[in-house]
Amino acid sequence: MKLKKTLLVAGIGILTLATAQLLFSDEVWSDEDKPWKRRPGVAPVSNQQYAEECGACHFAYQPGWLPARSWKRLMNTLDDHFDENAELSDEVQDDLTEYLVSHSTDDATHRRSRKVMRSLSDDETPLRITRTPYVEHEHHELPDRLVAGNAKVGSLSNCSACHRRADKGSFSEREIDIPGYGRWDD
Ligand code: HEC
Ligand code: HEC
Structure with a gap:
């Protein structure tokens, strides 16, 4: 019973992290116009x-x-x-x-x-x-x-x-x- 509960909590934790990762990843929010400004409109020069x-x-x-x-x-x-x-x-x-x-x-x-x-x-x-x-x-x-x-x-x-x-x-x-x-x- 205790093990099940631990597993459940761990599962929810992992799901929450995965969702946060998805929400704040570059692939999802890609616009500098958004207030959180995660990503510029074009990739900056890297060379x-x-x-x-x-x-x-x-x-x-x-x-x-x-x-x-x-x-x-x-x-x-x-x-x-x-x-x-x-x-x-x-x-x-x-x-x-x-x-x-x-x-x-x-x-x-x-x-x-x-x-x-x-x-x-x-x-x-x-x-x-x-x-x-x-x-x-x-x-x-x-x-x-x-x-x-x-x-x-x-x-x-x-x-x-x-x-x-x-x-x-x-x-x-x-x-x-x-x-x-x-x-x-x-
Ligand atoms: C004389 C100033 C000026 C120069 C030079 C200029 N821009 Fe702009 N740019 C503007 C203005 C003003 C706007 C907004 C125009 C509007 O909303 O009617 C704009 C809008 C933009 C937008 C759209 C922004 C949005 O509203 O989402 C992009 C992308 C952009 N410019 C890229 C460039 C690039 C790339 C260059 C160079 C190759 C460039 N601009 C040169 C003044 C300039
Ligand atoms: C000796 C000076 C010089 C060098 C070095 C140079 N350019 Fe240019 N480039 C120019 C001039 C002048 C223009 C035209 C600018 C204008 O019309 O106002 C231009 C325009 C451009 C444009 C078009 C910009 C537009 O109007 O949208 C691109 C793209 C460009 N250059 C890329 C490059 C790349 C890539 C390199 C490096 C391999 C390079 N340039 C090196 C002088 C140079």
Whole structure:
């Protein structure tokens, strides 16, 4: 009798722990907009070499913004990269391509990566994050004077100019602060 009771208590304990684990795991709550902020919208950059090489001229975009096919094409055309030469040694190029491809939207579970993926059809290979339907749509109400016409921003590609926690992979609306304009209220 006593043993049964102990087993029952232990069983309930394990069930409670398992439920808590499930409820608070990354897989279930994946949105930075939620008050408990368990997980950013895209996985933050986790490769130091990538952060240095691909963050030298602009924000080091998280791999989870583009599908693998886009990263492959971008990495194969670095000598002609948006009017710049961003060439790397073969070895570094291979390593970074591998990093980007394996962290692309293709297998991503983070919420915003999935939204990018869902917004694209299979035959589209965008070379710009800002040209993916999801990211484009999220900014369609933004007047040009706050972006290209804003000397402190320059272009929509400059994510971290407005998204204060962009480097954390967090793009919640409450974390937007546009230079010379301020917080964004819908
Ligand atoms: C020599 C400078 C330079 C380096 C190094 C560089 N880039 Fe760029 N990149 C640019 C410029 C310039 C643009 C265009 C920015 C704009 O339109 O405002 C750009 C744009 C991009 C965009 C598109 C952004 C958008 O508009 O959505 C991606 C993606 C990108 N770069 C990835 C990379 C990756 C990956 C690497 C590392 C292999 C890299 N870049 C290294 C100069 C560079
Ligand atoms: C000029 C400032 C600015 C720049 C640069 C910018 N954004 Fe934004 N972003 C905004 C504003 C403002 C909104 C909210 C727009 C709205 O609600 O109408 C927004 C919304 C978003 C959202 C949706 C947030 C939500 O409501 O859930 C995402 C995701 C996002 N931006 C990603 C990016 C990425 C990635 C880049 C860079 C490639 C970028 N943004 C560059 C200002 C900017």
